Amino acid sequence: MSLTLKNISFKAGDINILNDVSLSVKKGEIVSLVGPNGAGKSTLLNILTGDINPDSGGVFYENYNLNELTILDRSFYRSVMSQSQQIVFDFSVKEIIEMGWLDKGNAQFSEHFDQAVLDVSSVCQLDNLLERKFNKLSGGEQRRVHFARTLLQLWRPSDSMDPAYMLLDEPTANLDLYFEIKLMEIIKKKAVDNVGVFLILHDLNLAAKFSDKIALINKGKIVRYGTPREVLKPNILEEIYNLKMNVDGNLKVSYF
Amino acid sequence: MINSSFLKFVTSTQINLLIVFVLLLFLSFLLASSTGSYSINLIEYFSGNSSELQNKVFEQIRSPRVLLAGLVGASLGISGASLQGLFRNPLADPGLIGVSAGAALGASIIIVLGSSIIPDYIFGPLILPLAAVTGAASVIYLLYLFTKGFGYQGVTYMLLVGIAVNALASVGIGILTFISSDSELRGLTFWTMGSFGAANWTLVFPALLIILVTIFFLIPFSRQLDLLQLGEPEAYRLGVDVKKLKFRVIISSAIVVGVSVSLSGMIGFVGLVVPHLMRLIGGVNHNYLLPASAFFGASIMITADLLARILISPAELPVGLLTSAIGAPFFLWLIFRIRKT
Numbered sequence: 001m002s003l004t005l006k007n008i009s010f011k012a013g014d015i016n017i018l019n020d021v022s023l024s025v026k027k028g029e030i031v032s033l034v035g036p037n038g039a040g041k042s043t044l045l046n047i048l049t050g051d052i053n054p055d056s057g058g059v060f061y062e063n064y065n066l067n068e069l070t071i072l073d074r075s076f077y078r079s080v081m082s083q084s085q086q087i088v089f090d091f092s093v094k095e096i097i098e099m100g101w102l103d104k105g106n107a108q109f110s111e112h113f114d115q116a117v118l119d120v121s122s123v124c125q126l127d128n129l130l131e132r133k134f135n136k137l138s139g140g141e142q143r144r145v146h147f148a149r150t151l152l153q154l155w156r157p158s159d160s161m162d163p164a165y166m167l168l169d170e171p172t173a174n175l176d177l178y179f180e181i182k183l184m185e186i187i188k189k190k191a192v193d194n195v196g197v198f199l200i201l202h203d204l205n206l207a208a209k210f211s212d213k214i215a216l217i218n219k220g221k222i223v224r225y226g227t228p229r230e231v232l233k234p235n236i237l238e239e240i241y242n243l244k245m246n247v248d249g250n251l252k253v254s255y256f
Numbered sequence: 257m258i259n260s261s262f263l264k265f266v267t268s269t270q271i272n273l274l275i276v277f278v279l280l281l282f283l284s285f286l287l288a289s290s291t292g293s294y295s296i297n298l299i300e301y302f303s304g305n306s307s308e309l310q311n312k313v314f315e316q317i318r319s320p321r322v323l324l325a326g327l328v329g330a331s332l333g334i335s336g337a338s339l340q341g342l343f344r345n346p347l348a349d350p351g352l353i354g355v356s357a358g359a360a361l362g363a364s365i366i367i368v369l370g371s372s373i374i375p376d377y378i379f380g381p382l383i384l385p386l387a388a389v390t391g392a393a394s395v396i397y398l399l400y401l402f403t404k405g406f407g408y409q410g411v412t413y414m415l416l417v418g419i420a421v422n423a424l425a426s427v428g429i430g431i432l433t434f435i436s437s438d439s440e441l442r443g444l445t446f447w448t449m450g451s452f453g454a455a456n457w458t459l460v461f462p463a464l465l466i467i468l469v470t471i472f473f474l475i476p477f478s479r480q481l482d483l484l485q486l487g488e489p490e491a492y493r494l495g496v497d498v499k500k501l502k503f504r505v506i507i508s509s510a511i512v513v514g515v516s517v518s519l520s521g522m523i524g525f526v527g528l529v530v531p532h533l534m535r536l537i538g539g540v541n542h543n544y545l546l547p548a549s550a551f552f553g554a555s556i557m558i559t560a561d562l563l564a565r566i567l568i569s570p571a572e573l574p575v576g577l578l579t580s581a582i583g584a585p586f587f588l589w590l591i592f593r594i595r596k597t
Contacts, residue, residue: 051489075495085487088344089540098265099483102495113264153494 001062002026003078003165003196008047008057010040017043018054019220025165025198030191032207033200035217036241041200042082044217045169048198049080062163075102076162079153082169084146087134094130096145097121100152109157116155123186124148125179139174147171147183154195166190168199172206184210208232208251216240265479270544273537277551281326284555288322288562289314293569321455325561325575326554327467328452328516329526333553334471335509336527337534337545341481342505343415349528350513353414353506354395354421359517360448361425362391367443368432385459385518392514395421396506450521450576452561463519467512471550474508477501478542523576525583526553532590 004024010017018040025031033041046052047059050066059066061077069077079100087096098117103110121127124144129137134145154164166187172180188210191197201207207214207228214231216224218240224231228251237245237253246254290298296314300306306314332350339348350356366387402417429444436444480501483491488498516523534548557575560582564575 046489049489049493051492071492071497072495075493078493080490080493082489084490087485088346089341089485089535091482091485091540095265095482095541096486099486099494101264103264103479110264 001163002060003048003062003198004060005044005048006058006060008044008054008059010043010047010052010054016220018047020057021217021220021222022057023215023222023225025196027163027165027196028191028194029212030187030197030199030210031213031215032211033198033215033217034202034204034207035223039217040220041217042169045080045082045167045198045200049078049167050074061165075153078165078167079150080167080169081146081150081171083173084142090133090135092130093126093132093134093137093145094121096134097126097130097148097152100149101155102153112155112157116152120148120151120155123151125182140176140179143171143174144179144183147186151186151190154190163196164194165196165198168197170200170202172201172203180206204232204237204253205251208253265482265541266543267539270538270541270548274544274547274551277548277555281551281555281558284558284562285322285326288325288558289318291562292318292565316456320457320460321452321561322558324455324460324463324519325452325558327460327463328520328523329530329553329555329557329560330471330550331467331512331516331553332523332527332557333530333549333551334474334546335513336553337531337542337549338474338477338481338505339509339527340531341484341542341545342502344485345415346532347528348415350509351422351524351527353399353418354425355392355510355513356517356522357422357425357429358395359388359392359514360522361428362387362389362394363447363518363521364429364432364444365391367447368436368440382459385463385515388518389511389514391425392510392517395425396510399506446574447521448576449574450523450579451564451572451574452520453572455519459519463515466515470508470512474505475546477504478546481505481542481546521574521576523557524580525587526557526579529583529586529590530556532587 002024004022006022008018008021021040021044023031023044033044035041043052047054050059061069061074066074094117097120100120101113101116118127121130124147126141126144126148129141129145134142137145150166150168154166156162156164168187171187172183175183184206187197187199191212211228213226214224214228215222216231216236223240224236232247232251232253234245234247237243237247241255243255248254286298290296294313296310296318297306301310301314335350336348339350339353340346342348363384366384370383398421399414399417433441433444480491480496483494483496484498484501486494491501492498513527530553531545531549534545534552538544538548557579560578561575564573564578567573
């Protein structure tokens, strides 16, 4: 069971953004996508979410072609967090988190609403901010609120076998060091609960520590794909990032 | 299902507020239908002790007028609230996307050229509303064409198209004003200032039906409007068919505004100010905001019409003049307040 990209190509005008890319994220697995600016990372994520259609190739959510799923069905499979837009009206933090709740019209499901909201808020340490206005929060705090919202979207009863995937575009941007690690630990826990996670990261050390698989992308092509130990080789990284790289035995990457 | 999810996303304070707004609406209806240059005792009316003249004034003149005022207020309030939500812009208003201007142009054509192109006996008193709705519908069609089914390049583009359409309609109205005779000019001027004076059951009944159906068509989409505040891609990822939502909100707003403008002329600031006031009082989520704006818009319009009738009685003020006179300073205060925070 997985989310899969098969032979995806995508052009913007005459420029090749993605060239014959195949990739998959299995249940319970953390896959990080790393690579320099302009390599095609966000485009790849947007194709996986269904925001944009590829020029050729297919996107599959488990057994279904993405095109066969309604917009509502897609939202049950995966939650997405990306660089967010400004919110104009003065919603409270609690209201923003609650926007992640997908009402499935199932009373048994609905019963858990209040508890689920409290759970994700406390996991993200937002309990004290719930009644505050979202627009008055700092950038990092707003980020955590959006993360809590994506967690709520994937909320399932504990005995549920329903598929759940998280697609995250630089989830740690703007977070302080404590919450950077905290957020990665929450993601790790979700993976243990059988959620498949696909995330774009810039910090190679975070990717090395928390990922099951790393995909290294450059100029629209997946250059390397495998475990952190297989991918994080100094000679490959040096060529792609154009920097002197050093990787030690614990997979600590240093570049200055 | 709608009920359970409605309760989930509305606080108990908001439900109490909604109840207060309904009571307010009821009160303003009773007050406005009994007060005027000819006053009617409602207790006598309902106990059957009123004179025939009183009955006639109440049934044929006062009731349709107050009802129409309420409907127009509700239409402007709810379409203002939902368009502000859709455009994620607190300044959006039915006037902004050009729909009111289209309706105005349609009506102006009939006022100035009317009897010379279409003989009176074909549509009778329905000719003016029909022309206004046609005008509003043409604007929506133009918007639809230019934005490739409301989907193209997001809502900013649509606002820009709206501004252009507004300008074009003003040119049309300008030309009509220029070529109109003195009496036509007077009709035109009064119409652009808005009035409920022409209300009668022949006009009010179809409007009642259209407006109520459209409002009930809009309200179930409150939650999707909330999700849209996160941005169009985020709303899509949460399961919202954004294109369908846009289509629904724009068509509904255009219908209610077209019908309203056609029956009462141009009434400014209600669609802009009422949703702001409702947000200030009770919160920004659309499950509360849409019904609140409809109820409060209706009560405020009924009250404004009452004032228009009695302030310089037995003469009458144009109600649009009154709403703008109250709405514009209030709006300035709002802007000032936003700047300070």
